[in-house]
Amino acid sequence: MSTLKAPQAGDSRLPDDKDDKKIGASILSKPANKSTPARMRGFLEGYAQTGRVNRASEVAGIAHKTHYRRLESDPVYRRAFEQAEQQVGQMLEDAAVERALEGDTHLLLALLKRFRPDAYRERVSADISISLVDRMTAAVERVRMLRRHDDSIERAG
Numbered sequence: 001m002s003t004l005k006a007p008q009a010g011d012s013r014l015p016d017d018k019d020d021k022k023i024g025a026s027i028l029s030k031p032a033n034k035s036t037p038a039r040m041r042g043f044l045e046g047y048a049q050t051g052r053v054n055r056a057s058e059v060a061g062i063a064h065k066t067h068y069r070r071l072e073s074d075p076v077y078r079r080a081f082e083q084a085e086q087q088v089g090q091m092l093e094d095a096a097v098e099r100a101l102e103g104d105t106h107l108l109l110a111l112l113k114r115f116r117p118d119a120y121r122e123r124v125s126a127d128i129s130i131s132l133v134d135r136m137t138a139a140v141e142r143v144r145m146l147r148r149h150d151d152s153i154e155r156a157g
Contacts, residue, residue, distance in 0.1 A: 026076060028070070029075065029076045039061055040077065042060035043059070043062055043067055044083075045084075046058075046059035047081070048084040048088060051091065051092065053067060067081075096110075
């Protein structure tokens with residue numbers, strides 16, 4: 001498990017609030033207090049590295065409920081979180097490809113279906129549906145014949 005540290009004000013990966021104004025990298029619409037942007041930025045970085053809300057909350061020193069409240073109420077934060085989710089998705093995809101190449105055949109097949117759907121998708125034959133229609137038509141005809149036969153017996157008897 002990787003060890004993450006809480007973000008520091010001088011950390012080059014986490015621009016401080018002054019940098020936010022310069023480069024438009026704000027992740028919050030309205031920060032509640034001075035430390036909130038750095039903590040939320042730390043949360044996003046932790047999430048991008050681990051893909052785990054609880055671990056990112058722990059690293060950033062925020063309650064996971066804070067993340068969920070911001071996600072619902074702050075469109076700027078929501079966009080920043082969506083970018084972090086994209087990073088997590090890429091990280092998971094890279095790990096899956098690595099495992100597949102190391103011999104996980106089920107995972108390999110799933111990835112081939114994703115990346116080469118024309119060659120590896122599951123196919124269902126159209127003959128099945130045609131065959132089913134033919135069978136249903138024949139069954140209806142048999143029922144009609146039985147009814148005619150029953151009617152002719154009743155008339156004769």
